[in-house]
Amino acid sequence: MAETEKNKVIKPIKNFAMQEYISSGHRACQGCAEVLAVRHVLKAIGPDMILAMATGCMEIISSPYPLTSWNIPWIHVAFENAAAVASGVESGLKALRRKGRVPDRDVTIVAMGGDGGTTDIGFQALSGMMERGHRVIYVCVDNEAYMNTGIQRSSSTPFGATTTTSPAGRVKPAGEMTWKKDMVAIAAAHGIPYAATACPTFFTDLQKKIQKAKEVDGPSYIHILSVCPTGWRIPPNKAIEYGQLAVDTGVFPLYEVEKGVWKLNRKPKELKPISEYFKGQGRYRHLDEKFTSEIQDKITEKWNKLVKFCE
Amino acid sequence: MGRKVGVEVSIAAADAVGLCDVDVVAAYPITPQTHVVEHLSELCASGSLDAEFVPVESEHSAMSVCCGSAAAGARTFTATSSQGLALMAEIVFIASSMRLPIVMFLANRALSSPLSIWNDHSDTMMVRDSGWIQVFCENGQEVYDAVFHAFRVAEDARVSLPVMINVDGFNLTHVIEPIEFWTKEMTQKYLPEFKPIHRLHPDKVVTMGAFGMPEIYTEAKMAQNDALLKSFPVIKQGWDELADLTGRKYSPVETYRTEDAETIILGMGSICETASLAVDQMRERGKKAGLVKLRLWRPLPVDDIKKAIARAKDVLVLDRAVSFGAANAPVTSEIRAIMYHESNRPNIHNVIAGLGGRDVTPDHVIEMLEMALADKTHGYNIFGVRS
Ligand SMILES: Cc1ncc(C[n+]2csc(CCOP(=O)(O)OP(=O)(O)O)c2C)c(N)n1
Numbered sequence: 001m002a003e004t005e006k007n008k009v010i011k012p013i014k015n016f017a018m019q020e021y022i023s024s025g026h027r028a029c030q031g032c033a034e035v036l037a038v039r040h041v042l043k044a045i046g047p048d049m050i051l052a053m054a055t056g057c058m059e060i061i062s063s064p065y066p067l068t069s070w071n072i073p074w075i076h077v078a079f080e081n082a083a084a085v086a087s088g089v090e091s092g093l094k095a096l097r098r099k100g101r102v103p104d105r106d107v108t109i110v111a112m113g114g115d116g117g118t119t120d121i122g123f124q125a126l127s128g129m130m131e132r133g134h135r136v137i138y139v140c141v142d143n144e145a146y147m148n149t150g151i152q153r154s155s156s157t158p159f160g161a162t163t164t165t166s167p168a169g170r171v172k173p174a175g176e177m178t179w180k181k182d183m184v185a186i187a188a189a190h191g192i193p194y195a196a197t198a199c200p201t202f203f204t205d206l207q208k209k210i211q212k213a214k215e216v217d218g219p220s221y222i223h224i225l226s227v228c229p230t231g232w233r234i235p236p237n238k239a240i241e242y243g244q245l246a247v248d249t250g251v252f253p254l255y256e257v258e259k260g261v262w263k264l265n266r267k268p269k270e271l272k273p274i275s276e277y278f279k280g281q282g283r284y285r286h287l288d289e290k291f292t293s294e295i296q297d298k299i300t301e302k303w304n305k306l307v308k309f310c311e
Numbered sequence: 312m313g314r315k316v317g318v319e320v321s322i323a324a325a326d327a328v329g330l331c332d333v334d335v336v337a338a339y340p341i342t343p344q345t346h347v348v349e350h351l352s353e354l355c356a357s358g359s360l361d362a363e364f365v366p367v368e369s370e371h372s373a374m375s376v377c378c379g380s381a382a383a384g385a386r387t388f389t390a391t392s393s394q395g396l397a398l399m400a401e402i403v404f405i406a407s408s409m410r411l412p413i414v415m416f417l418a419n420r421a422l423s424s425p426l427s428i429w430n431d432h433s434d435t436m437m438v439r440d441s442g443w444i445q446v447f448c449e450n451g452q453e454v455y456d457a458v459f460h461a462f463r464v465a466e467d468a469r470v471s472l473p474v475m476i477n478v479d480g481f482n483l484t485h486v487i488e489p490i491e492f493w494t495k496e497m498t499q500k501y502l503p504e505f506k507p508i509h510r511l512h513p514d515k516v517v518t519m520g521a522f523g524m525p526e527i528y529t530e531a532k533m534a535q536n537d538a539l540l541k542s543f544p545v546i547k548q549g550w551d552e553l554a555d556l557t558g559r560k561y562s563p564v565e566t567y568r569t570e571d572a573e574t575i576i577l578g579m580g581s582i583c584e585t586a587s588l589a590v591d592q593m594r595e596r597g598k599k600a601g602l603v604k605l606r607l608w609r610p611l612p613v614d615d616i617k618k619a620i621a622r623a624k625d626v627l628v629l630d631r632a633v634s635f636g637a638a639n640a641p642v643t644s645e646i647r648a649i650m651y652h653e654s655n656r657p658n659i660h661n662v663i664a665g666l667g668g669r670d671v672t673p674d675h676v677i678e679m680l681e682m683a684l685a686d687k688t689h690g691y692n693i694f695g696v697r698s
């Protein structure tokens with residue numbers, strides 16, 4: 001077949017692992033960027049890993065007994081304890097390696113939870129894991145609500161988004177009326193060697209960050225914005241685009257904190273207005289100009305602060 | 312044979328865990344369990360025990376760390392009590408369902424409120440149906456020996472289930488008793504290296520903790536119950552071999568002066584020592600009294616219990632917890648259910664005693680018996696309530 005503009009062969013990306021560690025055939029919704037984020041995380045680490053996962057979309061779509069999507073050792077125990085389970089796996093293997101009962105080989109331990117499993121109910125377990133210094137990469141796949149149970153708000157749901165428990169009404173005209181919890185700052189405040197944000201739209205940046213986290217001697221925290229077409233009420237083919245807009249409007253900046261040093265990884269010359277990001281998202285449909293400009297002010301203020309921090 | 316020394320029971324239990332060469336200890340302090348974890352952290356800090364001590368931020372995380380560590384194939388221990396068990400309860404049920412062989416020292420303590428740090432069995436009864444093997448102890452030596460037995464049974468490939476050692480708070484945890492210690496050689500002979508059927512490791516990929524649709528959930532629960540029931544012979548074998556090694560013989564149900572007994576007292580834990588003194592007193596007065604000590608609570612030794620009490624006229628079950636709004640207290644419920652279909656069955660009486668650390672003396676036990684025999688309602692009485 002002749003190569004045309006339509007069926008153009010995409011060149012393989014350098015250093016991009018072809019191996020898949022989460023198989024297709026899982027039950028995620030069409031266009032889910034959360035499972036895409038998981039896929040990139042696993043590719044970046046490779047086969048020598050163990051994944052402890054919290055209850056949530058990614059767990060439910062991947063493990064209906066007797067089926068499994070996982071080509072790596074995987075464990076799910078409960079909703080709020082992925083960080084603690086991973087702490088246990090790490091401690092167990094550490095002792096067993098020392099005593100010569102398992103091969104003396106480095107295995108990367110990853111804990112993964114949604115924004116609910118991380119910023120709300122699993123917050124304490126995560127803090128404990130980071131404070132105790134377990135060598136675990138904690139990945140939060142943040143789709144900004146409890147999607148698995150039907151789009152309820154979490155402390156990571158942004159101001160102005162509607163969910164099934166933050167509906168817009170006369171008393172609460174904006175829907176969700178609190179600001180998103182700043183998890184990376186909280187993680188960094190634990191003094192861990194590496195914390196970062198990422199988004200699967202920028203997958204090379206995401207993979208690089210995971211590889212950095214893999215190398216550090218101690219806990220690391222990666223917060224990944226994972227666009228959820230179902231919960232955000234956008235068409236399934238738009239997840240990548242909205243990820244780009246979130247970053248380019250400053251709603252979700254890409255940055256990292258390496259040994260206490262803050263660094264912006266993508267700095268657009270000029271931020272796009274957030275109205276471009278809100279447009280087409282059902283969860284923001286109710287917002288009037290007043291709220292939009294209020295949110296715009298806050299985003300600009302936070303962005304400027306971050307830029308200063310990263311200087 | 313090991314040496315015999317006077318030592319606090321909690322310290323001895325921690326030493327036993329150390330002798331077992333445990334790999335991971337994850338625990339959060341709570342009275343009256345603290346001495347166990349304090350001593351284990353000392354052993355780790357001094358280097359005399361090569362284990363990872365994980366000082367978790369809550370009991371919920373303690374049990375979660377234990378799940379991760381046992382899933383990785385490490386020998387795993389935790390200890391808790393009362394509110395701590397309540398906080399970790401969600402994961403206690405998951406640990407057994409995932410067949411993770413964790414050993415827990417439970418310093419039995421009352422549940423709040425009112426807050427009480429003292430002994431009864433309401434904590435362990437809360438997780439009665441969690442699928443753990445639950446063992447009770449009467450004295451320090453039993454607690455010490457139970458640790459070796461617990462690891463051996465839990466990790467046996469035929470069992471692969473968590474084991475809870477119930478130790479009455481203060482009444483047992485904090486008393487100094489003469490205990491015959493094991494040697495390293497005895498331990499190695501009795502307790503083989505933990506070789507899990509599956510372990511979380513990239514060398515052999517497994518998925519653990521999948522979710523169950525209605526088509527398989529029933530079968531999963533059936534299999535879990537089967538596993539717990541089938542642990543029974545392994546538990547007994549473990550005790551038999553312990554007897555060969557130490558000369559101390561343990562059984563799921565133990566009897567004291569029951570051969571010709573018309574009246575039998577049945578209990579679990581340290582109250583049995585008190586009850587045995589009451590039996591002696593009654594025997595001196597010419598009353599045909601005996602004692603049945605239930606060591607194994609889960610899996611329940613149904614046939615052994617039947618055999619032990621079938622010939623008595625009256626059985627008094629001493630419960631250490633209330634099942635609010637129920638027909639009986641927890642232990643009595645089981646005993647009455649077991650005996651219901653027997654043509655020869657004793658009158659089964661129920662007294663609840665020793666709640667929240669209320670002292671129980673041998674005289675009290677005799678009083679309870681009189682109180683129970685006088686009551687013809689087949690309900691239950693709470694002993695010692697002050698008006
Ligand atoms: C202790 C407990 N509380 C509540 C739930 C119900 N529950 C399961 S998943 C979930 C939400 C998950 O949200 P999130 O962590 O954001 O993951 P997502 O599904 O959005 O990927 C909730 C509330 C539970 N499983 N356990």
Ligand code: SF4
Binds near residue numbers: 031227
């Ligand atoms: S609800 Fe959202 S996060 Fe969950 S599978 Fe569907 S698209 Fe993905």
Ligand SMILES: [Mg+2]
Binds near residue numbers: 141145
């Ligand atoms: Mg979510």
